[in-house]
Amino acid sequence: MSSLSPRLEKIVSYVLPDTPLFDVGADHGLVVLALAERGFKGYLGASEKGKGPYDRLCKAIKSSPFQNRIDVKQGDGLIVLPNQVKQVILAGMGGQLICDILTKEPSRLDGLERLILEPQQEMEKVRSLLNKLGYSAEKEEYVAEKGHIYPLIAYARKRESEDSLEIKYGRLPLKEADPLLIKGLRKRKAVLAELKKSSSLPPQRLKEIELEEKDLDSALKRMNA
Numbered sequence: 001m002s003s004l005s006p007r008l009e010k011i012v013s014y015v016l017p018d019t020p021l022f023d024v025g026a027d028h029g030l031v032v033l034a035l036a037e038r039g040f041k042g043y044l045g046a047s048e049k050g051k052g053p054y055d056r057l058c059k060a061i062k063s064s065p066f067q068n069r070i071d072v073k074q075g076d077g078l079i080v081l082p083n084q085v086k087q088v089i090l091a092g093m094g095g096q097l098i099c100d101i102l103t104k105e106p107s108r109l110d111g112l113e114r115l116i117l118e119p120q121q122e123m124e125k126v127r128s129l130l131n132k133l134g135y136s137a138e139k140e141e142y143v144a145e146k147g148h149i150y151p152l153i154a155y156a157r158k159r160e161s162e163d164s165l166e167i168k169y170g171r172l173p174l175k176e177a178d179p180l181l182i183k184g185l186r187k188r189k190a191v192l193a194e195l196k197k198s199s200s201l202p203p204q205r206l207k208e209i210e211l212e213e214k215d216l217d218s219a220l221k222r223m224n225a
């Protein structure tokens with residue numbers, strides 16, 4: 001059985017068993033290929049937007065034993081989703097791009113049971129939008145790749161209010177004192193402490209750093225870390 005990176009393996013673990021799934025921006029289709037290989041039953045689809053990435057994705061699927069098992073589409077975001085899809089993956093993208101994709105076709109969100117999101121920047125924007133759209137995290141953990149940590153979030157449609165710290169760092173990782181989040185926050189604190197040593201720091205930037213430090217301390221305190 002082919003092996004996946006720890007990040008992609010974690011994404012696979014967030015997939016609802018045998019529930020029709022579509023991976024938007026699937027790159028080489030590693031997640032859907034792994035699911036097919038592991039005996040996932042039910043529809044499996046994957047897409048890419050541009051011609052080059054789409055051709056690469058087609059080639060990867062065609063050269064696998066699963067070319068008749070995985071539906072490959074070219075198109076922008078949720079536009080290509082067939083009606084039967086019940087869960088969608090949007091991973092390895094900037095938070096703003098994830099927000100743009102989700103808001104471009106809001107009607108395509110109807111009927112989806114799970115959104116598996118892994119934003120690589122601007123996670124706050126994603127959590128805030130999902131909250132506004134009436135989604136709440138059912139599962140959330142941080143995953144590490146190449147020295148960075150990213151939140152992986154499985155959203156379902158239900159309302160649960162979140163405070164600003166939860167929007168910033170994730171309700172469940174804060175509640176569960178996620179070790180990677182603790183490590184990431186401590187690292188960020190060290191970066192900010194270094195930045196503050198600079199004598200040429202504009203006052204506005206200093207103010208921003210101090211506000212961020214306050215949030216970092218509150219988050220670490222909430223996790224008893």
Ligand SMILES: C[S@@+](CC[C@H](N)C(=O)[O-])C[C@H]1O[C@@H](n2cnc3c(N)ncnc32)[C@H](O)[C@@H]1O
Binds near residue numbers: 024048053077
């Ligand atoms: C960095 S890759 C991440 C690939 C994979 N999902 C992962 O987590 O490793 C992001 C992919 O999203 C694709 N992409 C960007 N915008 C898109 C859109 N609007 N619709 C579909 N795919 C898109 C890019 O072509 C790129 O292959």
